[in-house]
Amino acid sequence: MSEGVIDEMCLAVPHTIEKFLGENKALANTGSVQVEVRTDLLDSVEIGDTVLVHAGFAIEKLEKDDSIELRALWDEIYQYAEQSHAKVR
Amino acid sequence: MPNRAMQKSDKKSNPFKASFTAQHVIEAIGQRISKPLTFMEVCGTHTVSIFRSGIRSLLPEELSLVSGPGCPVCVTDQGEIDCAIDILDMPQITVATYGDMLRVPGTKSSLSERKSEGKDVRLVTSAAQALSIAENNPEREVVFLAVGFETTAPATAATVLEAREKNISNFSILSYHKQTPPVLEQLVQDPDLKIDGFILPGHVSVILGHNAYRFIAQKYKIPCAIAGFEPMDILLAIADLVFQHANGQAVLHSLYPRAVRPEGNQKALSMIDRVFTPCSARWRGLGEIPLSGYMLKEEFSSFDTLLRFQITLTSPPPPAGCRCGDVLAGHIRPLECPLFAKRCTPMTPVGPCMVSSEGSCSAYYKYNRGGESPWKKSHLATEVADD
Numbered sequence: 001m002s003e004g005v006i007d008e009m010c011l012a013v014p015h016t017i018e019k020f021l022g023e024n025k026a027l028a029n030t031g032s033v034q035v036e037v038r039t040d041l042l043d044s045v046e047i048g049d050t051v052l053v054h055a056g057f058a059i060e061k062l063e064k065d066d067s068i069e070l071r072a073l074w075d076e077i078y079q080y081a082e083q084s085h086a087k088v089r
Numbered sequence: 090m091p092n093r094a095m096q097k098s099d100k101k102s103n104p105f106k107a108s109f110t111a112q113h114v115i116e117a118i119g120q121r122i123s124k125p126l127t128f129m130e131v132c133g134t135h136t137v138s139i140f141r142s143g144i145r146s147l148l149p150e151e152l153s154l155v156s157g158p159g160c161p162v163c164v165t166d167q168g169e170i171d172c173a174i175d176i177l178d179m180p181q182i183t184v185a186t187y188g189d190m191l192r193v194p195g196t197k198s199s200l201s202e203r204k205s206e207g208k209d210v211r212l213v214t215s216a217a218q219a220l221s222i223a224e225n226n227p228e229r230e231v232v233f234l235a236v237g238f239e240t241t242a243p244a245t246a247a248t249v250l251e252a253r254e255k256n257i258s259n260f261s262i263l264s265y266h267k268q269t270p271p272v273l274e275q276l277v278q279d280p281d282l283k284i285d286g287f288i289l290p291g292h293v294s295v296i297l298g299h300n301a302y303r304f305i306a307q308k309y310k311i312p313c314a315i316a317g318f319e320p321m322d323i324l325l326a327i328a329d330l331v332f333q334h335a336n337g338q339a340v341l342h343s344l345y346p347r348a349v350r351p352e353g354n355q356k357a358l359s360m361i362d363r364v365f366t367p368c369s370a371r372w373r374g375l376g377e378i379p380l381s382g383y384m385l386k387e388e389f390s391s392f393d394t395l396l397r398f399q400i401t402l403t404s405p406p407p408p409a410g411c412r413c414g415d416v417l418a419g420h421i422r423p424l425e426c427p428l429f430a431k432r433c434t435p436m437t438p439v440g441p442c443m444v445s446s447e448g449s450c451s452a453y454y455k456y457n458r459g460g461e462s463p464w465k466k467s468h469l470a471t472e473v474a475d476d
Contacts, residue, residue, distance in 0.1 A: 011134050011318075012240070012292045012348075038217055040247040041357040052295065052348055055187070055237070056215025057244040059357060060295045060348050067346035073329050080120040081113035 012054035014062055017045055028053065111147075114324045119149050121328075121335040127153045127283060128330055129419060131273065132290035133160030133447025134318055140456035142320035148327070156449035158272050158375060158417040159290055161237045162189040163441045163448045166371035168402045169265050170195045170441075172395075173234045174203055176263075179398065183209040183226065185219035186234035189445040194438060196405045216248035216262075223252070223260035232394050233262045239296045242266040242383055243357035246364035249385065249392050261394040264383055267370050269293050270301050271381035277309045282419050286312040286330030288323065291345045298353025303341050310339040317345040364389055373407065373441065374414020413440035416449055423453040430458055 015028035015037060024040045028051065038057045039045045051058035130136055136156045139145060145154060158164050174195040176182055184200060191201040191212060204210035209229070213219050216233055223231035235245045245262060252260045269290065276282055289302055294315045306313050312333035316326035325344050333339060343349055361383065370382025385393045394400070407414060411433070412426035423429050423442065433439040435451055442448035 012295070038215070038244070038247065041243050041354060041360060043356055052292070054240050054292060055244045056217055057247065059240065059243070059292070060350070060354055062347050065347040067343065069329075069342045070325075070344055070346060073325060073332070073342070073344065076332055077114050077117040077325075077328055080117035083120060 012052040012059060014050050015053045015058070017047055017049045017051060017058075019047065026058075028058070111321060111324060114321070114328050115147050118152070118324075118328050118331050121331050122149055122151050123335065125151045125153070126285040126331065126334060127155055128286040128288055128327060129155050129157045129276070129284045130288040130323070131157040131159040131269065132288075132293070133163070133445065133449075134292070135159070135288055135290065135316065135323060136449050136452050137447055138318050138320060139323055140452045142323075144320060144323060144327075145457070147324075152327070152331070154327075155284070155419045155422070156416070156452075157276065157287075157419060158372065159238070159269070159293075160417075160442065160445050160447040160449070161241070161267065162187075162193060162445035163413060163417055164267060164272075164372045164375070165190070165193070165236055165265050165441065166373050166402075167196065167405050167407050168371065169263070171197075171405055172400060172402055173232070173263055174198055174200055176232060176394070176398065176400065177203050177208040177210070179230075181228065181230050183211060183222060183229045183231045184234060185211040185213045185222055185231060187214070187236065188212050189447075190234055190236060192438065192444045193441045194408060194444075196408075216245045217251070220248050220252055220257065220260055223257050224255070227259055229259060231260050233260070234265065235262045236265045238267055238269050238290070238293050239361070240290075240292045242365065243296060243354070243360045246360040249364050249389055250360070252392060253389065258391070261392050261397050262385070263394045264365070264385060265370075266365070266383040267372065268367065268381045268383065269297070270304070271378050272372060272375060273302070273305060275375060275378055276419065277305060277311060279418065284311060284419070285334065286314070288326045288330070289313055289315045289341075291315060291317045291322070291348060294343070294345065294349045294353070296354050296357050298349070299341060299343055299351045301353075306339045306341045312339050313341040315341070315343045315345050315349055317348065371402075371404075372417070374417040408439050411440035413442045413448075413450070416442050423450040424458075426450070430454060 015030045017026050017028050019027040026039050028037045037053050041057050050062045052060050200210045219233035305311050312330045314326035314329040316322050329342050365383035366386050367380040368382045368384040369379050371377050390396050410428050415421045433443050438444040442450035
């Protein structure tokens with residue numbers, strides 16, 4: 001994303017909430033850049049939360065990447081990737 | 090190959106970060122694919138990530154990816170663009186919008202050209218910024234050109250609510266927001282399009298949750314995977330769709346749990362419901378789709394630019410020769426458009442798919458002008474070469 005321009009409209013960038021600036025506004029950090037973000041769309045936000053920011057608004061908190069579906073998928077991937085290696089060996 | 094002890098340890102700690110895991114996923118895809126399959130990545134940000142990371146060049150020959158109508162700038166209808174450009178002829182008008190919209194060619198001009206003629210066109214990164222412009226310039230009528238899907242609509246809704254709360258009366262919106270599920274339903278019913286699986290947009294899903302798309306798998310028996318935007322997220326989604334075919338399944342899997350909750354973002358959804366009501370919307374290349382747009386509810390009608398200035402949208406034809414509509418509908422790839430990389434380039438775009446950085450024409454131009462992949466001699470590339 002270049003300064004002042006949303007290059008990719010569905011892009012949402014993870015930011016860490018650093019400080020509240022009044023109702024529904026917070027200062028958030030993404031790497032080396034600090035920006036003001038709106039928090040209207042989330043029920044509760046705390047300092048230190050990592051949130052996805054889209055078009056100036058935090059749209060969701062990020063959590064650990066885990067689910068039954070992902071675990072099952074990884075298991076299947078490893079099963080078939082290992083078969084592939086066994087054939088080569 | 091890394092040793093097996095290291096594989097297990099990395100696999101346990103974080104498979105997304107392990108350098109060899111992409112190779113494993115690609116190998117597993119190769120093992121499991123047994124027939125030609127075409128998957129559609131719906132979101133423009135996915136399209137760009139796929140090109141940027143070179144994923145296409147790693148996939149087996151039987152597997153094709155086609156870009157969908159998930160670039161909000163691209164699907165904005167020509168009449169909608171013309172309206173935003175023409176309204177600048179009215180006195181004291183300021184038009185504010187997101188960056189990519191500025192260069193989209195209208196029938197006679199573009200917002201960017203009008204700006205260079207001295208009209209007041211502002212580039213904003215948030216709807217809230219457009220409202221600030223109105224608040225700080227009470228003598229101007231500020232029109233916010235609101236484009237985007239379910240990800241962006243809640244921000245516009247929050248801004249309209251704020252405008253009403255602050256009693257800012259010189260602010261209105263052209264609501265060109267669009268909804269994703271209705272357009273996907275239209276695509277799966279298209280007899281000229283055969284989609285074997287959908288890579289569903291991660292950030293739209295953050296708002297909508299899982300259930301909004303379940304009908305695609307349940308009613309149309311097409312496998313679906315909600316995906317994040319890192320290259321590994323996308324590879325996993327492709328693997329999941331291939332595995333579903335191999336296992337005889339057609340279900341919806343959510344592979345972006347770090348951001349997408351099953352129920353979506355209820356607060357954002359209720360914000361949309363409070364301000365907007367579903368309406369018919371015009372999509373470039375796809376025509377009018379019932380209940381696929383968002384219009385302001387009657388109680389917010391004073392913020393509706395069309396009503397405030399008594400404007401009726403027109404239906405001009407797309408630019409001559411432009412095939413953006415067919416690209417968005419998945420009927421052709423950009424390389425098949427006769428204007429691609431000739432009369433239509435990012436510097437001199439004819440259609441919006443070449444303007445927006447999320448547009449598939451722009452992505453093909455930037456990353457893939459030669460064809461599908463270095464070794465897949467696509468018939469599309471050959472056709473263009475022979476042209």
